[in-house]
Amino acid sequence: MSMRTVLHEADIARALTRISHEILESNRGPQDLVILGIPTRGVTLADRIATLIGDISGTPIPVGSLDVTMYRDDLHRNPTRTPRPTQIPAGGVDGRVVVLVDDVLFSGRSIRAALDALQDIGRPAVVRLATLVDRGHRELPIRPDFVGKNLPSARDERVNVRLAEIDGLEEVTIES
Amino acid sequence: MRHLLDTKTLSREDALRILDVAEDMADTQQREVKKLPTLRGKTVVNLFFEDSTRTRISFEAAAKRLSADVINFSAKGSSVSKGESLQDTAQTLQAMGADAVVVRHGASGAPRTLATSGWISAGVVNAGDGTHEHPTQALLDAYTIRKRTFGDDSRGRDLEGLRVTIVGDILHSRVARSNVWLLHTLGAEVTLVAPPTLIPQDVSAWPVSVEYDLDAAVAAEPDALMMLRIQLERMNAAYFPTEREYSRRWGLDPRRLKALGPDSIVMHPGPMNRGLEISAEAADSTRSTVLEQVTNGVSVRMAVLYLLLAGERPEQDREDVR
Numbered sequence: 001m002s003m004r005t006v007l008h009e010a011d012i013a014r015a016l017t018r019i020s021h022e023i024l025e026s027n028r029g030p031q032d033l034v035i036l037g038i039p040t041r042g043v044t045l046a047d048r049i050a051t052l053i054g055d056i057s058g059t060p061i062p063v064g065s066l067d068v069t070m071y072r073d074d075l076h077r078n079p080t081r082t083p084r085p086t087q088i089p090a091g092g093v094d095g096r097v098v099v100l101v102d103d104v105l106f107s108g109r110s111i112r113a114a115l116d117a118l119q120d121i122g123r124p125a126v127v128r129l130a131t132l133v134d135r136g137h138r139e140l141p142i143r144p145d146f147v148g149k150n151l152p153s154a155r156d157e158r159v160n161v162r163l164a165e166i167d168g169l170e171e172v173t174i175e176s
Numbered sequence: 177m178r179h180l181l182d183t184k185t186l187s188r189e190d191a192l193r194i195l196d197v198a199e200d201m202a203d204t205q206q207r208e209v210k211k212l213p214t215l216r217g218k219t220v221v222n223l224f225f226e227d228s229t230r231t232r233i234s235f236e237a238a239a240k241r242l243s244a245d246v247i248n249f250s251a252k253g254s255s256v257s258k259g260e261s262l263q264d265t266a267q268t269l270q271a272m273g274a275d276a277v278v279v280r281h282g283a284s285g286a287p288r289t290l291a292t293s294g295w296i297s298a299g300v301v302n303a304g305d306g307t308h309e310h311p312t313q314a315l316l317d318a319y320t321i322r323k324r325t326f327g328d329d330s331r332g333r334d335l336e337g338l339r340v341t342i343v344g345d346i347l348h349s350r351v352a353r354s355n356v357w358l359l360h361t362l363g364a365e366v367t368l369v370a371p372p373t374l375i376p377q378d379v380s381a382w383p384v385s386v387e388y389d390l391d392a393a394v395a396a397e398p399d400a401l402m403m404l405r406i407q408l409e410r411m412n413a414a415y416f417p418t419e420r421e422y423s424r425r426w427g428l429d430p431r432r433l434k435a436l437g438p439d440s441i442v443m444h445p446g447p448m449n450r451g452l453e454i455s456a457e458a459a460d461s462t463r464s465t466v467l468e469q470v471t472n473g474v475s476v477r478m479a480v481l482y483l484l485l486a487g488e489r490p491e492q493d494r495e496d497v498r
Contacts, residue, residue: 070200070482070486081487083200086204120209121209
């Protein structure tokens with residue numbers, strides 16, 4: 001078994017800054033943006049991206065979390081998952097530009113679940129997807145709009161994202 | 177979790193997990209679309225051998241909010257009144273493909289028999305059995321106390337140091353028994369208040385203190401005062417002289433409500449006998465949690481059904497998961 005680090009602390013920071021600029025550029029400014037992270041690490045990344053966009057544009061950006069546990073299609077194949085809190089910013093999502101944030105994009109099934117969860121909360125004008133790592137192997141017709149790093153991987157390899165707030169260190173590793 | 181049969185054997189960890197998942201379920205009930213797709217394709221059977229409206233409706237609402245299919249079975253007017261045994265009834269439900277059976281039965285231990293006999297593979301939830309237990313009621317009571325005490329800061333917390341006083345017919349009450357065990361597990365101090373005739377004989381083995389004077393219990397300003405229903409249908413052995421005397425000595429009248437601390441909450445599992453164990457003033461006061469308990473009941477039962485049904489089934493368990 002081997003493990004190598006593909007993103008270091010500075011790489012992660014650079015990737016998030018670039019994603020933040022790209023979000024602002026594609027939206028032509030900060031108006032109507034709502035950033036929603038998918039637990040666990042997506043929430044941390046969403047917080048950072050919202051802060052970055054807020055700093056760049058000078059406008060505070062609403063940020064929250066969107067739990068997808070109860071919308072997953074693989075619940076009966078795994079031990080019972082404990083749901084995580086969903087926190088939608090006070091303005092809601094109706095008519096807003098929602099950017100979903102996840103740490104690793106793999107099969108696309110979490111995002112499918114997130115889209116279903118979002119639909120039960122309201123009707124955004126647009127939904128975009130940002131991910132720190134896209135490792136390929138999609139099982140659904142889903143693609144990210146903003147990617148930190150494209151990481152070609154074998155299906156049986158493990159990609160681990162570690163963030164300071166949760167894991168005490170900052171890195172992305174790939175294990176095989 | 178495979179079954180929910182009682183709170184006596186429920187671990188602190190499992191109890192907190194149910195309460196925390198119930199918080200998430202409650203959040204989803206604030207949304208525009210309250211229905212979750214989580215248990216689509218699962219079948220929940222409400223098997224009620226005793227009359228019940230609110231518990232059955234609460235379980236039905238919980239199952240439907242999670243998109244499960246619900247089959248209601250009540251003993252009245254069914255094959256049970258023709259003499260069918262519990263085993264045959266259960267196996268019939270199994271053959272229809274029930275994934276969970278919510279059972280209320282007049283005999284203490286019937287849900288455990290159902291869960292352990294091997295007649296069915298479905299998960300069993302005890303919705304009240306004889307004078308034994310009513311675990312989901314205790315869980316929703318604990319949830320209500322926690323929510324009133326800690327508000328949005330409730331997740332992950334137990335009830336350490338809170339004082340809960342339960343008043344009324346302890347002898348026949350499965351609600352009281354389930355509450356005693358659960359509240360004790362969660363770290364609360366429990367006091368029972370009742371006429372001596374309505375205190376069970378084996379109470380010395382319970383982790384509670386017993387008091388016979390409601391005024392003294394009220395003066396101690398408990399965090400929660402839980403009034404139990406006097407089950408008039410069971411009052412056939414002269415446990416107290418008259419309803420009026422019971423009401424004067426053990427009822428929560430306006431005077432006692434006033435004497436109760438401003439931060440104490442008043443709970444009642446329902447249905448209430450207004451004017452007997454609880455006065456209208458107490459039932460309708462801002463300190464009363466009666467309607468919150470009903471709302472919270474749906475969230476707690478959603479959590480229980482989720483934890484019982486959403487994960488993989490034990491027969492599919494892989495060893496490495498454990």
